Amino acid sequence: MNPRILTATVTRILQQLRHDRRTIALLVAVPAVLLSLVYYMYADQPTAPGQPSSFDRIALVMLGFFPFIVMFLVTSIAMLRERTTGTLERLLTTPLAKTDLLFGYGIAFGLAGTVQATVTSAVAYWFFGLQTAGSSALVIMIAALNAVLAVALGLLCSAFARTEFQAVQFMPVVVAPQLLLCGLFVPRDEMAGWLQAASDVLPLSYAVEALQEVGAHPEPTGTMWRDVAVVAGAAVLALMLAAATLRRRSG
Amino acid sequence: MEDAIAVRGLVVDRGGRRVLHGIDATVPRGSVTGLLGPSGSGKTTLLRAVVGVQEISAGTVTVLGAPAGSPPLRRRVGYLTQAPSVYADLTLRENAHYFAALHGRDRAAADAAVADVGLASAAGQLVGTLSGGQRSRASLACALVGEPELIVLDEPTVGQDPVLRADLWDRFHTLAATGTTLLVSSHVMDEAARCDRLLLIREGRLIADDTPAAIRATAGVDDLDEAFLRLIRATQPDQPGETR
Structure with missing residues (x-):
């Protein structure tokens, strides 16, 4: 990697995003709107004494979902566009290293995911009175990390897609099982053994557990830091695999 | 001095079909070499092999x-793909600045490259809003901005106004005069006469590798188009040509 080339690549990707005002508006507004749906859905649900309200429990996890889903999709399409418009082939004839491109996407869309997570969290805490025992900064940090993980998985999956149709189909394949098995719908320790095993190897499970730790404990816990490390490690691993599957030569 | 490009026995298969059947060719340094041939003859595949993005058999x-x-060649070779490969959702200036940065050049060099292809007044426009001809010149600017020693251009003048086309060829010769090597593909014969050397390719086989004058002399005609035709007939005496 070369710092000058990496910086130029991050700048270029953010410039592309900046020219696309509608995408920015959707990135920022949609999660907040969906969050308000959740708020009103659970507004009249009773809360068991001593337990977090349903909204607190679900909204906290959703703050981690939004950047994960959106950034996976945005990245898959962006990378596929690089392939189909020939810019990828051209980039690969320049001094740019494959990791410059992949980490460039990781940083640029990671930043976009951080902005999204910050706005959504602000709405959750200030408008809907989200209660977490731990700091909102930790929530945003974990959400941002989810964005980076999603970018890394998106880059990896885009190597296996030839068309936009295929790229979009990877979203249910990669995202849906992680959402179902992450512990939001059924606590992980109440699932059948083989589902728990599947949940244990899916990185989003750790992100959700980290968010739940922040929700329940005023100070960052060891479990939370371990989970954060697992998610970060999964992101770096996916980026490395994406670099390994990106071929300078093609047929 | 050694050649800028030396191709030996190059065979390429794409999608189960042999596209290049053992090409041997050389391109001398500091010259403009034209790669001429009809559409589908293997020009782009040969150029991709030269820039190192083509898998070869x-x-x-x-x-x-x-x-x-x-890797060391990536800062010494510039490549223009046939379809303009610039970011449509960036301005021309932003594109040029990015490709300049990849080659370690500054913004002034990028702005100069944009001016060199006659697009200074459109520099602030999104590339997606440029005309087809402007877009391919935008792509050309991004290939030239790194001031590479070897420039590989895949049909750089398609869709350009005749005056601009003449300007671009003058620029190619100016670059060659300073020691840059250019390999330029085209399927337009009137551009062949502007080259120092010609590689004629048809159906994945090289049928001539010479100066335009020598090719005219060998074929015994002044018109390069006619000369190309005769060379094809000479290599395939039994085939009256393709029929559809």
């Missing part, structure tokens, strides 16, 4: 003394 491609596509 056999043979060697040596560029500036190193195997094609090896």
